[in-house]
Amino acid sequence: MIKPAHTLAFLLSVLAIIVLAMLFLSDISLKIGSYQAKIPEFKSFFVKDTIEYADITNIVNNAELVDIDSIQNIIDSALISINSDSSVITVDSIGVDTVVLNVDSLKKMIHAIEYPDNKKNSLNDFFSALYHQSWKTNVIRVMHFGDSQIECDRITSYIRNKLQSRFMGFGPGLLPAIQPYGNFFSIDQINTGDWKRYTSFGKVDTNVVHNNFGAMAAFSRYAPLYNDSVTDSTYYTASIRFSAAKTSYRRTRKFSELKLFYGNLQKDAYIELLINNLIVTRDSLIPDSLFCVYMYKSDTLIDNIEIKFYGYDSPDIYGISLIDTVGVEVDNIALRGSSGTLFTKLDYNHLELMMNELDPKLVILQFGGNVMPYINMAKVNSFGYYFGRQLQRLKKIKPNTSFVVIGPSDMSVKKDDKYITYQALDSVNNVLKRVSIKAGFAYWDMYKAMGGRNSMPSWVNADPPLASKDYTHFTTKGAKLVANMFYNALMLDYDEYRKEIKKND
Numbered sequence: 001m002i003k004p005a006h007t008l009a010f011l012l013s014v015l016a017i018i019v020l021a022m023l024f025l026s027d028i029s030l031k032i033g034s035y036q037a038k039i040p041e042f043k044s045f046f047v048k049d050t051i052e053y054a055d056i057t058n059i060v061n062n063a064e065l066v067d068i069d070s071i072q073n074i075i076d077s078a079l080i081s082i083n084s085d086s087s088v089i090t091v092d093s094i095g096v097d098t099v100v101l102n103v104d105s106l107k108k109m110i111h112a113i114e115y116p117d118n119k120k121n122s123l124n125d126f127f128s129a130l131y132h133q134s135w136k137t138n139v140i141r142v143m144h145f146g147d148s149q150i151e152c153d154r155i156t157s158y159i160r161n162k163l164q165s166r167f168m169g170f171g172p173g174l175l176p177a178i179q180p181y182g183n184f185f186s187i188d189q190i191n192t193g194d195w196k197r198y199t200s201f202g203k204v205d206t207n208v209v210h211n212n213f214g215a216m217a218a219f220s221r222y223a224p225l226y227n228d229s230v231t232d233s234t235y236y237t238a239s240i241r242f243s244a245a246k247t248s249y250r251r252t253r254k255f256s257e258l259k260l261f262y263g264n265l266q267k268d269a270y271i272e273l274l275i276n277n278l279i280v281t282r283d284s285l286i287p288d289s290l291f292c293v294y295m296y297k298s299d300t301l302i303d304n305i306e307i308k309f310y311g312y313d314s315p316d317i318y319g320i321s322l323i324d325t326v327g328v329e330v331d332n333i334a335l336r337g338s339s340g341t342l343f344t345k346l347d348y349n350h351l352e353l354m355m356n357e358l359d360p361k362l363v364i365l366q367f368g369g370n371v372m373p374y375i376n377m378a379k380v381n382s383f384g385y386y387f388g389r390q391l392q393r394l395k396k397i398k399p400n401t402s403f404v405v406i407g408p409s410d411m412s413v414k415k416d417d418k419y420i421t422y423q424a425l426d427s428v429n430n431v432l433k434r435v436s437i438k439a440g441f442a443y444w445d446m447y448k449a450m451g452g453r454n455s456m457p458s459w460v461n462a463d464p465p466l467a468s469k470d471y472t473h474f475t476t477k478g479a480k481l482v483a484n485m486f487y488n489a490l491m492l493d494y495d496e497y498r499k500e501i502k503k504n505d
């Protein structure tokens with residue numbers, strides 16, 4: 001028979017072992033399959049948890065409610081009068097009670113873009129092109145570079161749709177010859193042939209002996225690199241078919257102009273274009289050239305095109321542009337794994353050739369997230385220095401282009417049973433802002449716009465979820481909300497620019 005004293009002694013012994021483990025082994029974790037087991041700290045039973053997740057209720061409500069275009073439509077339809085002294089907008093609702101909206105309150109609902117010396121002139125070149133209606137006769141191009149946060153046209157697609165709806169424009173913009181990240185929201189793409197993609201970032205193929213990767217920092221081929229003209233007589237065929245995506249925004253489904261950017265073709269190769277399965281043109285591609293552009297224009301808007309390639313070699317294909325001849329075009333250039341410090345690694349002359357051909361009026365750079373899991377506080381300033389060099393390089397190449405940097409979102413790492421913001425995120429965000437402002441670039445603080453420290457768990461736990469369970473990437477709905485927040489900030493400053501121009505006319 002077990003005596004009560006023995007039972008008590010046993011329980012006390014077990015308790016002592018647990019306490020000792022909590023005191024000295026809490027830093028050790030044990031991984032069993034996909035499950036991570038960890039001994040809690042002893043003090044966690046006595047110290048109140050001080051980690052609080054950000055309240056994003058007002059942020060989400062404002063992001064869903066505020067649509068700068070709907071307000072602008074009222075302005076443009078002359079149903080609105082603006083009292084500049086009192087900063088009050090009065091909307092005549094035609095038979096319904098008049099609604100009064102304070103402009104200052106509106107500004108508080110929109111997280112503003114920040115500018116050097118608080119002077120809102122960094123985006124004037126872009127705003128001027130919009131104001132003088134260059135989009136009616138030419139293309140105003142916007143290039144959106146970013147990391148995996150914008151993959152598959154997330155965030156970009158919404159910005160594109162808003163700009164094209166307000167200022168005209170059709171087409172999905174600049175596309176890679178092969179989609180590296182699965183489905184692309186704004187267009188369906190099917191490839192045939194033995195395609196391979198080569199990047200200037202991430203794992204770089206050592207067989208590439210140059211830095212001519214183009215503006216998308218990558219090129220694709222359907223034939224091996226550097227064929228031997230004597231021993232290799234293989235005849236290669238490949239194709240790319242683009243067609244309207246049923247889930248995309250309406251204006252991205254049609255286009256009238258195709259541009260193929262290519263170079264480094266060693267031997268003869270040919271191209272054939274088909275619309276609705278009918279051949280519309282055949283041509284040869286130019287060999288022995290650093291950078292070439294092949295262009296085809298349709299008299300009408302089309303919703304599909306197939307490019308067939310034939311020959312004894314493949315060019316390096318830097319991108320394919322599907323746009324209209326007028327309006328605003330927005331490119332999604334997602335660079336998974338990149339920290340944004342890649343532009344100085346690209347050949348300057350080659351990058352300049354393609355950037356001049358594309359001639360963007362606005363470049364958006366959205367980076368910072370990929371350094372978060374690896375960077376320590378001691379290396380933050382070094383990262384800022386290298387990122388600043390990228391801004392200087394791009395500004396040197398396109399001095400009359402407007403630039404805006406979008407900082408990283410909040411990102412969380414698991415600590416015990418809580419998800420908390422990465423230790424270095426505030427510092428990385430601040431250094432990106434500092435070097436961007438120093439370079440004369442505008443900066444939109446996405447981290448603060450979404451709620452700041454420990455806001456990502458609130459986005460993940462929202463109903464419906466606004467961010468995924470990796471506590472890094474937005475869901476489709478979350479991406480749309482963030483895109484709307486940025487678009488509202490951009491157009492708010494454009495409308496202020498319009499007001500100033502009209503005042504001085």
